[in-house]
Amino acid sequence: MININEVIETNQMIEKENLDVRTVTLGISLLDCISDDVGTLCDNIYRRITQTAKDLVKTGHDIEREYAIPIVNKRISVTPIALIGASACKSTDDYVRIARTLDKAAKEVGVNFLGGFSALPAKGMTRSEELLIRSIPDALSQTERVCASVNLGSTKTGINMDAVRLMGQIIKQTAHLTADQDSIGCAKLVVLCNAPDDNPFMAGAFHGVTETDDVINVGVSGPGVINHAIQSVKGRPFGELCDTIKKTAFKVTRLGQLVAQEASRRLGIPYGIVDLSLAPTPAVGDSIAEILESMGLEMVGAPGTTAALALLNDAVKKGGIMASSYVGGLSGAFIPVSEDHGMISSAIKGCLTLEKLEAMTCVCSVGLDMIAVPGKTSASTISGIIADEMAIGMINQKTTAVRIIPVEGKDEGQTAEFGGLLGSGPVMRVNPYSCEDFISRGGRIPAPVHSFKN
Amino acid sequence: MEKSKSIITVVGKDQVGIIARVTTYLYECNVNIEDISQSIVGGYFNMMMIVDATQANREFLTLSQELEDLGKRIGVMIKLQREDIFKSMQRI
Numbered sequence: 374m375i376n377i378n379e380v381i382e383t384n385q386m387i388e389k390e391n392l393d394v395r396t397v398t399l400g401i402s403l404l405d406c407i408s409d410d411v412g413t414l415c416d417n418i419y420r421r422i423t424q425t426a427k428d429l430v431k432t433g434h435d436i437e438r439e440y441a442i443p444i445v446n447k448r449i450s451v452t453p454i455a456l457i458g459a460s461a462c463k464s465t466d467d468y469v470r471i472a473r474t475l476d477k478a479a480k481e482v483g484v485n486f487l488g489g490f491s492a493l494p495a496k497g498m499t500r501s502e503e504l505l506i507r508s509i510p511d512a513l514s515q516t517e518r519v520c521a522s523v524n525l526g527s528t529k530t531g532i533n534m535d536a537v538r539l540m541g542q543i544i545k546q547t548a549h550l551t552a553d554q555d556s557i558g559c560a561k562l563v564v565l566c567n568a569p570d571d572n573p574f575m576a577g578a579f580h581g582v583t584e585t586d587d588v589i590n591v592g593v594s595g596p597g598v599i600n601h602a603i604q605s606v607k608g609r610p611f612g613e614l615c616d617t618i619k620k621t622a623f624k625v626t627r628l629g630q631l632v633a634q635e636a637s638r639r640l641g642i643p644y645g646i647v648d649l650s651l652a653p654t655p656a657v658g659d660s661i662a663e664i665l666e667s668m669g670l671e672m673v674g675a676p677g678t679t680a681a682l683a684l685l686n687d688a689v690k691k692g693g694i695m696a697s698s699y700v701g702g703l704s705g706a707f708i709p710v711s712e713d714h715g716m717i718s719s720a721i722k723g724c725l726t727l728e729k730l731e732a733m734t735c736v737c738s739v740g741l742d743m744i745a746v747p748g749k750t751s752a753s754t755i756s757g758i759i760a761d762e763m764a765i766g767m768i769n770q771k772t773t774a775v776r777i778i779p780v781e782g783k784d785e786g787q788t789a790e791f792g793g794l795l796g797s798g799p800v801m802r803v804n805p806y807s808c809e810d811f812i813s814r815g816g817r818i819p820a821p822v823h824s825f826k827n
Numbered sequence: 828m829e830k831s832k833s834i835i836t837v838v839g840k841d842q843v844g845i846i847a848r849v850t851t852y853l854y855e856c857n858v859n860i861e862d863i864s865q866s867i868v869g870g871y872f873n874m875m876m877i878v879d880a881t882q883a884n885r886e887f888l889t890l891s892q893e894l895e896d897l898g899k900r901i902g903v904m905i906k907l908q909r910e911d912i913f914k915s916m917q918r919i
Contacts, residue, residue: 375914375917381868384906435888628915
């Protein structure tokens with residue numbers, strides 16, 4: 374039987390250490406909505422989403438209240454729209470119309486983000502994919518809740534450098550069209566390498582074609598809980614540190630598994646995966662940087678940061694995998710600069726640089742995330758940063774991503790304000806030397822060799 | 828399969844009548860108390876009850892809200908949660 378100390382421990386995690394379920398994301402396949410008429414297509418999409426997700430937010434609230442556990446976000450991911458719109462969309466305006474339909478459906482069912490305004494040109498880019506990508510700046514500036522993502526490469530296909538070059542320009546245009554809000558459009562746009570089909574986290578969530586019609590995926594969190602737990606092993610050897618993280622990650626993940634099963638049962642929609650990611654929020658006590666600093670770093674970004682992050686990420690997975698029947702998504706520690714107050718402080722002091730962040734992404738899942746850079750940064754430099762990150766993912770057989778915001782009108786040392794969960798962040802220094810000639814070559818970087826690993 | 832149980836926790840400054848008022852309310856709602864334990868943590872009164880609310884004469888979320896309101900009147904924090912959350916986190 375459950376004893377009082379166990380109850381107190383769990384409730385303390387929730388009340389004092391910011392334990393929560395970060396997202397319950399309902400994946401919806403839109404393949405059955407396809408039509409060659411854009412009006413019919415939009416009607417089909419709106420009907421499909423609003424019918425399938427009509428009880429999502431209420432069910433999330435009920436679970437929150439019955440277990441007294443916060444579920445921060447209820448979200449939707451859909452089949453990549455470049456596939457769904459291929460037959461109907463003849464212009465970028467047609468794709469913008471679909472984006473507005475998605476936004477309207479998201480508002481109708483009460484979710485705060487809907488992901489899947491996506492294209493997957495990892496090897497070659499179809500005409501439809503190119504149209505969708507070119508519609509992204511308008512789509513993101515005319516909608517509030519739609520998130521866009523583009524998969525630019527994979528370990529199996531190499532990197533589509535034409536698409537990488539195009540995305541540098543698209544990110545700049547998106548920044549320009551949302552300049553009045555510190556270029557917030559770019560916070561809803563991510564490019565990936567090895568994008569997973571079942572990721573519940575925004576902005577990269579989409580419902581892949583390998584998935585069933587509808588599915589519930591859950592993203593757990595809990596940096597504050599991990600941080601609190603490792604306070605008790607201060608100065609102890611690494612084995613003890615890892616064990617402590619594993620045990621805590623187990624408990625956190627079990628909570629995700631419970632919520633996933635409950636949501637699935639109540640909605641009558643199968644449960645897909647639990648994503649084991651540690652996701653920070655701008656709140657104090659909910660930070661990945663704090664965990665790394667509790668391990669013994671004076672400040673995140675100091676030498677030892679990459680090793681500390683590698684250890685953390687691996688221990689979270691080891692603890693979480695046993696706690697859940699199906700693990701998927703990104704499953705790693707997120708390091709979004711503007712959403713983590715420890716990362717922000719370190720970036721302001723100049724301890725955390727873009728180059729150190731890039732190194733950190735070699736050992737954790739997500740990549741360069743929520744990084745504000747000067748508005749004057751050129752499209753080719755942004756493409757260069759993307760290409761570097763895609764190369765890390767391709768060679769290391771892992772997911773990497775870039776969500777970078779060239780804040781129009783702002784320069785190094787100023788602050789960009791995005792508000793809410795997206796936080797605020799210092800505009801960081803970018804290496805000033807050019808990669809223009811490299812990026813303008815065109816074509817693709819061939820898939821890497823899969824032996825002779827070094 | 829064992830019927831699903833719920834856990835009521837009461838946290839706050841100790842005073843006369845906390846248990847009396849909570850249990851009276853539970854009696855009115857037809858909620859059966861199966862176990863009570865308490866401890867003092869950090870100077871605060873902590874009480875936990877394992878209850879069976881399956882025969883209750885009102886909805887789970889109503890019970891939860893009314894207990895929370897009762898807590899506010901007494902000056903303690905009262906929470907009703909389904910037991911599964913503790914079982915899944917604390918047991919393999």
